[in-house]
Amino acid sequence: MLKYALLGFLNYDNKTGYELKQTMDRSTNHFWHAKQSQIYQTLKKLASDGLVVSHPEHQESRPDRRVYAITDSGKKAMAAWLAKPVTTLEPNKQLLLLKLFFSGGLGKETLLTQLRLLRKLHEQQLDLYNTESPDVIKQHGKSNPELSRDTIMWERTRRFGERHEKMYVDWLDETIRMIAEHF
């Protein structure tokens, strides 16, 4: 599905693989990420499928770069994907839950220590959603008033992250309490 993330960004502007990586790290990172190597591979695949085209650009003080642009065919593919509704729930993988599922044999204090550490991490992440992200989105909304629908969408993804982290922290508090009392 990374292909659609790349098509989505190229639909706004031409970009190199490197720039796409930067863009994703700053925007979709909390719900979709990719390694640079995967981005380069996927761009090649998209090019061979005719959904993007690329041309090399010479640079003096840096290695030459390859700029990618979406094609009409790529725009169509993107629009078709967006129009197709999600009809099944995507299974998501939670490593922590897998671990916890098998952790009945761990000692009480070991477990509590692990869970408290994790709580700190999620609390920090929650703070990030509450502070940094909204500013970025507000700025974007101000400078491009035409993009207000995009801005609503971006804010919805931020809000998801915020709610998710809030849920996670609450669940951890409940879990810590339960283990402290009944273990």
Next chain:
Amino acid sequence: MLKYALLGFLNYDNKTGYELKQTMDRSTNHFWHAKQSQIYQTLKKLASDGLVVSHPEHQESRPDRRVYAITDSGKKAMAAWLAKPVTTLEPNKQLLLLKLFFSGGLGKETLLTQLRLLRKLHEQQLDLYNTESPDVIKQHGKSNPELSRDTIMWERTRRFGERHEKMYVDWLDETIRMIAEHF
């Protein structure tokens, strides 16, 4: 990480690849799933690493089966993994958010229809967590009172699923309202 799921189950009982698939579908499915083909491959890998051993069992009316058992080395590897605390947040991928992020160009009604359909799916999933799962866990807890610590863990993962779906439905309601009003 599938390897640890398999080691975890084999730590309770010897099982075939087929049985492991059934077990996962009935227990960890909502936070960790795998295709049968991946399970077979991973079992081979575990065997070649000495973490499990297997022996074929002849069957009259079915193809012969291969039963896997965890080794001491496998038990050690599992215990080491469980003891190692999670120190970074795992990035998780939400296809729906990726789609929504780029959906600013869709029509208002198209979007609302998609979101309402999705709301129905998540509401159903929430119902499942509230009804089916707790019974299974209670039964297990009753028949094996010794396993109460495991039972607490399994209940915690169920509760995570419940909270997650609740959060998702609430977020969808908020999103639907926002788009209905401001789009």
Next chain:
DNA sequence: AGTTTATATATAAATAATTATATATAAAAT
């Protein structure tokens, strides 16, 4: 009686993603 569904077993091919490695310059820090 014939078809479908479930049980039971797996392999092969393809796609997706991660980890490791490689090159080269500019800017910042020590």
Next chain:
DNA sequence: ATTTTATATATAATTATTTATATATAAACT
């Protein structure tokens, strides 16, 4: 001055995961 960090570019090797395919019997349905 020298080292480190950041910018900028990517490829190769490995691991993880999905999709497609294959075989065979029992049980249930039509």
